[in-house]
Amino acid sequence: MKHLIARVEPGSLAREAGIRAGDRLVSIGGKDVIDWLDYQAFTCERNVKLVVERDGQRAEYGFVKDEYEPLGLSFDTEMMSRTWECVNHCQFCFVDQLPGYVRDSLRVKDDDWRLSLMMGNFVTLTNVSDSELKRIIDRHASPLYISVHATDPELRERLVGCKRAGLLMDQLRALQRGGIRFHAQAVICPGINDGDQLERTIRELAQMYPACMDVGIVPVGLTKFKNPDLRPFTGEEARKAMEICERWREKMTRETGEPFVYPTDEFYLIAGMDFPPEESYGSFDQIENGVGLYRLLESEMAWAYEEADLRRARAGTALIATGVSAAPLMKRLTEKFPIPGVKVEILPVVNRFFGDTVTVAGLLTGGDLKDALMGRTADRILITECMLREGEDVFLDGMTLNELQNSVSAPIVKVGRRGEDLLNALCGADIVGG
Numbered sequence: 001m002k003h004l005i006a007r008v009e010p011g012s013l014a015r016e017a018g019i020r021a022g023d024r025l026v027s028i029g030g031k032d033v034i035d036w037l038d039y040q041a042f043t044c045e046r047n048v049k050l051v052v053e054r055d056g057q058r059a060e061y062g063f064v065k066d067e068y069e070p071l072g073l074s075f076d077t078e079m080m081s082r083t084w085e086c087v088n089h090c091q092f093c094f095v096d097q098l099p100g101y102v103r104d105s106l107r108v109k110d111d112d113w114r115l116s117l118m119m120g121n122f123v124t125l126t127n128v129s130d131s132e133l134k135r136i137i138d139r140h141a142s143p144l145y146i147s148v149h150a151t152d153p154e155l156r157e158r159l160v161g162c163k164r165a166g167l168l169m170d171q172l173r174a175l176q177r178g179g180i181r182f183h184a185q186a187v188i189c190p191g192i193n194d195g196d197q198l199e200r201t202i203r204e205l206a207q208m209y210p211a212c213m214d215v216g217i218v219p220v221g222l223t224k225f226k227n228p229d230l231r232p233f234t235g236e237e238a239r240k241a242m243e244i245c246e247r248w249r250e251k252m253t254r255e256t257g258e259p260f261v262y263p264t265d266e267f268y269l270i271a272g273m274d275f276p277p278e279e280s281y282g283s284f285d286q287i288e289n290g291v292g293l294y295r296l297l298e299s300e301m302a303w304a305y306e307e308a309d310l311r312r313a314r315a316g317t318a319l320i321a322t323g324v325s326a327a328p329l330m331k332r333l334t335e336k337f338p339i340p341g342v343k344v345e346i347l348p349v350v351n352r353f354f355g356d357t358v359t360v361a362g363l364l365t366g367g368d369l370k371d372a373l374m375g376r377t378a379d380r381i382l383i384t385e386c387m388l389r390e391g392e393d394v395f396l397d398g399m400t401l402n403e404l405q406n407s408v409s410a411p412i413v414k415v416g417r418r419g420e421d422l423l424n425a426l427c428g429a430d431i432v433g434g
Helices: 015-016 036-042 113-119 129-137 154-161 162-178 195-206 233-257 265-271 293-307 327-336 364-374 399-407 419-427
Strands: 003-008 024-028 046-056 057-064 073-077 143-147 182-189 212-219 261-263 316-323 341-350 381-386 412-415
Touching: 024 036, 036 073, 036 113, 057 233, 073 293, 113 143, 129 162, 154 162, 182 195, 195 212, 195 233, 212 233, 212 265, 233 261, 233 265, 293 327, 293 419, 316 327, 316 364, 327 341, 341 364, 341 419, 364 399, 381 419, 399 412
Parallel strands: 143 182, 182 212, 212 261, 316 341, 316 381, 381 412
Antiparallel strands: 003 024, 003 073, 024 046, 046 057
16 A cells, blocks of 8 residues: 655655655555554564655665654645545434535535544544554544444344444454443434443443443434434433433442543433533543533633623623523623623524524534524624534535624624633623723
């Protein structure tokens, strides 16, 4: 396998040795290089030998260097290989619940353990062969983020829609023996993998602690284009699931000092239960999964409020446009931390694009916001940056932030995820620590 070298850093070891952009990396230390992880592993030694091809001719380059000292090579793709795509047909797959008119980029389904290691993406391991599992262990790729859903092999096969899904527990035990740690998640569907199956899943994962570091418990998310065999949780069903979670949280806290089981904020909201205290979330390792978002925001808001010079706040009305589930939380938060001269209004925005069963702020579209904001007046309108594509001001329906801004009279403020960001946006100025 050859890899095109796109750039050689000026002054680097590779540049000084004569390697050029346009050359192709053939091997390192006599070993084929599959991807960036192999490249990193093979070049971290003190003595490194590369075989490089130029115009059909191969040459070997030897380097004596400090351990982990980079060679200075960049390649034509960041991963040095294609992203591994999902081979599953999960009953609850959110991508499969998208409307037919969304852009093609939203339909891409990756299931790549390398992205799990590098970015915290959850993967199922169904496309991981025995040899690739060995490579995970050999590369000390830890921690990973693994979608479990159910530890019962037959049930997991049905849920994930892939025969290899039933091999998961053997794979997890191999990772455990190999010294690999992992965060787990289970998307729970009422009447399918809740109840006794949820109990079993938590129990069998808890038996793998500390290799299994924790498990996030997520209520199934359903759009109006859902699988007809699935339905959302009722409040009573959610409370029963949470009873199982809370019992295991107490047990694991007694035995290990860590709750281990972490239901998402959404599960607490559906069940009508209070969030646990901040200290019970540990290092917030599953915050990207929706675990502990409110508690962390509240804590950061408290610090920012204490540090802020509220006299510099710009008087007026700040309107927060957010999801239906987050609206009461935003109301509670802004009432707890009032700002002199600033009136805060909370606007729960119903999701018409995906359906009103989708209530989280991050899945609101530009069209939803435009309709909800029509005729509303304020001095500033606040939206979370989670509604926009990372690195771009584009909503899920393709509308740009600028297009939305042109449809409303007040300036729209894109708010970061930290409590300090929210407080500054509410005040209309950078007042924290100023």
